[in-house]
Amino acid sequence: MQYTKILTPVLAALVASTLALPAPAQNRADELLLDMNQAYKRGDKKRLTQLLPQARGHALEPWAAYWELKARLDEAMPQEVHDFLTRYAGTYQEDRLRNDWLLLLGQRRDWAGFAAEHPSFRMGDDREVRCYALLIDFLKDGGTANPALADDVRRNWFALREADDGCTLAADRLISARKMPVADAWRKARLAIEANRPRAARNAVEIVAPESLNLVGELNGNPAKFLTGKAAASPKTRKELAVLALIKMATNDPDAAAGLLEDRWSSQLSAEERHWTWGVIGKQAATRLASDDALAYFAKVGKDGDLTDDMLAWKARAALRVGKWPQVLQAVNAMGDDARRDPTWVYWKARALQQHKSPAAAQEAQALLEGIAGPRGFYEQLALEELGQKITVPGRPQPLTPEEKEGARRNPGLNRGLYAILIGLRPEGVREWNYSTNLVNARGEPGNLNDRELLAAAQLACDNQVWDRCINTSERTKGEADYEQRFPMPFRDSVVKRSRDVALDPAYVYGLIRQESRFVMDARSGVGASGLMQVMPATARWTAKKLGMSGFSTDQLTDRDTNIAIGTGYLKLVLDDFAGSMALAAAAYNAGPGRPRSWRNGPVLDAAIWAENVPFSETRDYVKKVLSNTAIYAALLTGQPQSLKARLGTVGPRDASVPEPNKDIP
CATH class of the missing domain: 1.10.530.10 (Lysozyme)
Structure with missing residues (x-):
């Protein structure tokens, strides 16, 4: 086998300890793993099952076993899944398969099986799995469910761009039980139409107006015809469908959408519906750099609280482009907490406040800039300069101790990740590395590595010339930052x-x-x-x-x-x-x-x-x-x-x- 890089002594030691094979046999073993990876990509279940016994004992055996079982997971027996989770306990592959299994249990509506397995799910980063878990909590608690549960379902559902089963099902049940408003389904449909995700829009509309599903296809295919024609729809849903059609039209021609909204539909829509639609039209004009037109459209919004943070961001950008600082400040102040904390909008809010020329505004601007100033990123660096400082590299942290370096070298997930990357399984290696640095601590438990452990892991990647993992891992430190590690200069x-x-x-x-x-x-x-x-x-x-x-x-x-x-x-x-x-x-x-x-x-x-x-x-x-x-x-x-x-x-x-x-x- 021709390696893309020579294995470092650290990885060579891992190979020797796990395989105990001479170099030619090691190469054949690695070729076997690459062969299995290709079979997995092809969906060749028979080939995977045939090769798996030969992969036993390989350093990357957990990947081989994962590919083989994942390829036939929909027909596997629960005991097979349980045996896999037990055999590879503590590995990324265990939790990856658990994620896949939980999704399958949710699709099968096996709530008992899901509830039994979900507490062991360490990654916890799959929105659809989260929605299934929330639905089970709701079904268990019924009318006494915590009101925050609906907020959690809404947040995850709105964040998913593609059509899904878990969050759509959870939203359906909560809307039917009047724990979430019908308006949430229409808002989800609006987001999906603007993102050109018609299937996700159909799924949302089906919850509240299944009789209108055919019209969703019509308005998505030809919004102008829908808006000017007489499509059959109940008075209750016609205006909601018109909003969807106006949004779709705005993504291609915001001026035409504005004309139809103004001339034909404005009086038929609620204030919130009008505000949202003008917000989409304003955003689309802003992305075309028609800033004056965009601000004119945004001016028709009577309540900025009806706009999404994305719309408000484009309102702020349009205002920046034409130097209208009061509108910048207005847009940023209307954003949600998370958006307002983003260094982008902290910086521009401070710049907008500086235009006020009042001592109070200047004091607030100073505090905002001081809160983000530093070398870490674009706006943090600009904030430094607004405060009269130049960009310098912070001093390096204390050198890693031999014990800290050894801790990273002995981390099996980090070693498997590097090994996979260096023999040509980069996507798999990156996922295992990220899991071992982002989602579990050094003891394999849910939680984060601390700064010193992250620095040691990053250095392990640097020493093996896996620069992307070196950089990404080093960037995750908070209190201690090593900029020579974050910004390496190979070659x-x-x-x-x-x-x-x-x-x-x-x-x-x-x-x-x-x-x-x-x-x-x-x-x-x-x-x-x-x-x-x-x-x-x-x-x-x-x-x-x-x-x-x-x-x-x-x-x-x-x-x-x-x-x-x-x-x-x-x-x-x-x-x-x-x-x-x-x-x-x-x-x-x-x-x-x-x-x-x-x-x-x-x-x-x-x-x-x-x-x-x-x-x-x-x-x-x-x-x-x-x-x-x-x-x-x-x-x-x-x-x-x-x-x-x-x-x-x-x-x-x-x-x-x-x-x-x-x-x-x-």
Whole structure:
């Protein structure tokens, strides 16, 4: 077998202790696991059952056994499940199978079996399982159930984007018992229609208006026809269905939806229905960067409390874009507690308060900024600068003791996770690693690792060059933070030299790689981007031609130095195309240059405001993280305090007098 990496001594010791095989036999054993993984993906139950006996005693035997039983779980006997849970007690695979089994018991309405197994479920992070458990509590307690139970069902149901059985069933039972209002089903349908999840919308409508199910399909397929026609519906449900149709129309054409709402439907809807619909229309206009129109639509909302936090966030973004600070403050103040605590809205609320020029507002703004200021993220860094401080890297925590390092090395879940990653089972290894760091403590009990245990686990990943787990684990510490661990610089000679060869800031390149691939050499995205800098094949061919790299073929992207050369070359061309704007170039690297060329049109903006208004949530998050990463890497590389604001600058329309250097850039 050809390993993607050489096993470190730590993992070699694990292999030796679990397999006690010479190297050729070890390779065959690992090939067997990879073969079983492929059989599992194909749904080949027969092959899995045939191979399982040969996997006994392998370090990753729990995965082999999990794949074999999960593939036939719907036909397995309860005793088989119990035997698996007993044999692999304390492992990720035990709890993963328990999660799968609980979902199956819920679907079968085996409430006794579910209730018996659920207390042992350690992960506790499956919303559908949670809803089944809440339903059982309700069925047991009936009319005496805690009122908070309905809030819990609602929260989990609304958070699920896809159609599900557990939360839909729990909501159905509680609505039928009048423990949840009928309006909740319609709100769930609204969220689903806006998210283009028609099946989830149908499931919600079926709870309260099963006779209208055919109309849900009609309004989703042609909302304009539904809104202007005479679809058969009872007066009680017609206006609710009209709201759904207006929402659907707004996702494609907010102005047309606004016209129909104003001219035909406004008088027929309740205040709450009108407010929600205007909120969706305003949000959709804001995502198109039509900020004045968006704010005009939001102005028709008589009660901001009827809007979701997502709508209010877009109201705040639209107001930021046109400099209307009172509306920013109004939107943030109307958000729920969790949203108001997000550093994004803490920062912008503070900035809005600063515009008041009153001592009380200035004092409140100061307190808000002080509450989030630090090096940890984009808005935390901006808050530091608002307080007159530069970005510096905190001192390193006390070195790990030999005992702390040994504790991580002896953690079987961490070792299995690393082993799986290093032999090519990255998704499985990442899940087991995350379970062993996020959901159970060092003793295998539900709970979190403490900061020192997290630092030791992160260092174990670093020592094995599994950089993504090193970074993600280190980022979870709260009281003790090791920024050299959180922001590693593998391949430093190659990255720094190539960056300087093409006149790029190495800190910017490192900031981008950290966000793109977390330094995973064989990373490959769902759309085909590959390697450290996640370069698309077509982009690579174009860049290689521009750079004069003769004989280039896209299979060379798996070579580290070639990937860095192509990635930095393309980034430099993009940066030049956007006149040195790091924010615009990062957006172009993530979403292609065409979109940020459009997004930059409009007023000249503080780049932080521009970045917050990027319509795509992935790209918005990406730009902020790349720039925040860059500030930290610059501090690490230079040892000097840094300014994020200086790197951000402003963003506005292209200077028409300056020719575009690369009009054909992909």
